[in-house]
Amino acid sequence: MVQFKEAALVRSILTLDRRTALKGLAGALLAGMAMPAFAQDAPVTGGTLIYLEQQAHTNLYPPAGGFYPNGGVLNQITDKLTYQNPQTLEIEPWLAESWDVNDTATEYTFKLRPGVTFSDGTPLDAKTVALNYDTFGLGNKDLKYPVSEVINNYDRAEVIDDLTIRFHFKAPSPGFLQGTAVIGSGIVAASTLARPYDELGDATRIIGTGPFVVESETLGKELNLKVREDYTWGPAKFAHQGRAYLDGIKYIITPEDSVRIGALLAGQADAIRQIQAYDEPQVVDAGFPIHAPGTRGLNNAISFRPDNPLVADLRVRQALLLATNRKEIVDTLFSANYPLATSVLSSQAAGYVDLSDKLVFDQDKAKALFAEAGWTAGADGILEKDGGKLDLTVYVSLPQPQNEGVLQLLAQQWAQVGVKLNVLAGDAGSRTLDLLDPLKTPVNVTMVGRADPDVIKSAYYPKNRDWLLQKGGSSDKTSFVDEKLNGLLEGLAAETNRERRLAIAGEIQNHVLDQAYTIPFFEEPQAFATAPYVNGLEFEAVGRPSFYNTWLAAH
C-alpha cells in the first residue's frame, strides 16, 4: 500500500529529525519534569482544541458510530441513557437516573433525568427516547434506517409518563443495559430522525444533548464544534457536571501520517488520532504523551471458514495455530501498546479467561499434525494431499493497524511448515463479495470492539457477523454448522445471571481455541497522541475520545 511505503521512505529521510530530537532531549526532559505541574493545576476554561483525524466522518446515524471517525464526533454531540465506567466496566446513570430490569430481562424501565434539553431547545422526554430506540431496534424502512447491532430481540418502547419509559423484548436481552451505554445508542432529537438516512452525513443535522454542538462543517476537510453553555448533565458519577471546559474543538482531516504527527510535534495541533507503532518513538522522544486505550472486545485475529475443505480438518487448523509465532509478530511490528493476546477476548473484557497454554508456538508439533492429517511436502516444499496444495488466501483488512505486515509475516511463518498463504489487497467490491465465499477466503481478519460479553455472540453467531460463515448466515454458499457453539452463543445472549453469563463466555473461549477457529494476535488499541499541555483527554470503554473533561493548560 502506498501509505506504508511512504512512511518507510519518510522515516529514512526523517532520521535527521530524530538526531535533532535527541539533541533536544535535554529540553524534552525538562518539559517532562514540568508535566506534573500541568496536571496538578485546576482546569482552565477556554480555548479551542485542534484535533487531527485521519479520515472524514461518514454517516452520523448513532448506530454507525462504530467507525472511529464517526464515533469521535458522536461522542461529543450526543449523550446516552447510561455511562459505562471504562475502568470498572460498571453501568452508571447518565440521561437515565435509574432503571429496573425484570427477572427474565425482557422488560427494562428507565427513569429519565429531568431538565435535559437538545441543542435545538426541545426537551428530552420519554417520547423522544422511544422514537430513538424504536428506530435503533427496528429500523425504519421508509427512511432506510438500518438496525443497531447491540439491540437484540427488540419488541417496542412504552411511554409510561414524560420521564419514564419501558422497553419490551421478545426474548431475554441481558446485554441491553450495556447496549444503552455504547456509542451506537447516542440519543438524537426527533428532527434528526425525521430525515432520510442518506442525509445524515451532514454533521449540522445531528441534534443531540451532548456537551458540544456542531457549529459548521466543510465536508471532507474540517468540522467545528462549539461548547454548549447551558449543559448541566454530565454522567452522574462525575464531579464535573457543568459545561465542558473547552470553548470549542476543531476537527481537521489530515490523511497523511507524517503530516499529522509532524503538525503535533511542531505545535500546529493539540491532539491526533491514529499513530502507528513505528511512529511512536519519535513522538515519545519529543515528550508528547501517547494514549492507547484498549478496545476491550475480541482481539485482532484471523479466523477460519471450516466450509473450505483445506481448513475443514481440525488437525489442520490446530497445526496452523501451532505454526504461528504470535510473539514474533507483536515484537517485530508493534510496541508495548499492543499487548500479546492471551485469549480470543481482550484481557480487559468481562468474561476473559487466560488461555495462554492453548496458544503455544511449536513448529514440530505442527508438522506432526499435518502429517497425521495426511499432508506431505511436495517438491516445492508446499504441503500436498490428493493432488491439492495447502494454498490459502486472506484479504488485508485496512482498518486494522499494519495488517498487511502482520499477514505477510504470518505467511513467512506458515511457509516454514509448508503452507502457502496469499495475502491479497483487492478492491472493496471484490473483497466484500469474496468474503462471503469460504472457498475464496478460507482465512479472514477479524476484530471487534465492545465492552460486553455479547460481543462474542456478535462475532460468531450466524445471524450476526458470522465470522466462521456458518449455514443460516449471510452467505448462501455454506453448509458448515457448529451446533455446540451456536447453542453456547444463544445461551450467552439470553443468560440473565451475571456469573453464569461470564462462565458461558469462558466456555466459548475455550471451545473456539480447542476447535482452533481463531488465532488471536494482540489486543488492539486506538492510539492517540497529545501535546503536553492537553489535560483530561478521556476515552469511553471502547477507546473513543471524550473531550468533556479536557482542558488546555497555558502554553
Next chain:
Amino acid sequence: MSRYILSRLGQALLVLWIAFTVSYLLLQALPGDAILIKFQNPELGLGPEQIAALREAYGVDSPLWQQYLHTLGNFLTGQFGYSVVGSVPVAHELLANLPATARLASLGLILATALALAIAFLATLAPFAWLRGALQSIPALFVSIPVFWLGIMLIQIFSFRLKWISVINPGEIEGLILPVLTLAVPISAPLAQILLRNIDEASTQGYVAVARAKGASPTWVLWKHVARNALLPTLTIAGILFGELLAGAVITETVFGLNGIGGLTERSVRFQDTSVIQAVVVFSAAAFVLVNLAVDLLYPVFDPRLRKAKGVLA
C-alpha cells in the same frame, strides 16, 4: 458563428452522454456495488435479512437498463442523488470539493507555465553549452520527483522546521503556497519540454534566418518571432493538463489535507459510490470540453494565419 457554436454544443452533449454511459457500464462490470460494500461492512454488524431489506429499498437489484434510465433521467433533471459513502447529496459534495480543486488547478497551471517559460527561455538564451544542457535536463528532473515526497519534504522544511508556513488550519493564501508549488513542479516538466522542442523547431524556420540576417539579437528573435509559434502546441498541452488538474490531484490533496475532487473521486471509486462517480465523470468531461473550446478560440489570437480562416470556422 452561431452554427459553429451550435455544432460545438452538440458535440459537447454527445461527449457528455458517452462519458456518462461508458463510466456507468464500467462501474456495473465491477464486482459488488456500493450498497453491498457499505452495509456488508462488519462494523455495522447487520444480519443477512437486514441487508437484503436495505438492498430492496435502494433498488440495487433491479435490471441494469432500468437503473441506467432512472439515473440518466435524474441527471437530466439535475438530481444527482446521494453519496452512499458520505451520506449527503452528491451536489453538496461536489460543491464542497470544487473550490479547492479549482484554486489549486488554476494557480498550479499558472505557476507551472511560468516555470516552463523560465526554463525554456533561459535554456535558449544560455551563453554556455553546459548551462544549456543543465537547464534542458531540469524537466526530466522535475517529472521524476515523486509528488508525495516533494509535498512531505516541503511541509517538513517550511512548515515544521522553519515554521514559515502553517499547514494546519492556514489562512486562505497561506494554505495554497505549498500545495501549488508541489503541483506545479511536475506539471511544468511536459510544458517545458514541449516549449523547448518547439522553440528549436521554430528557430529553423526561414523568417528567423531573415531576422538574424537583419541584425536582430537572439533575445529579440526569441521574443518577437519564435515564442508565439512555439506557444501553440504548448497551449494544447496546457489545456489537457488543466483538464487533468480539474479532475483532481489526489496525492497533493491527501498530503495537504485538502478536500478536492481528486480525493473525492478516489474514495468514490474505491467504494464504488456510483452516483458520485457519475457526477464527477460528467463534470470532468464538461471541464475538458470547455477547456478545449477555450484553447480552440485562443489559437487565432496567437496565430494570425488562423484568423483568416474564419470562414472555415463559421
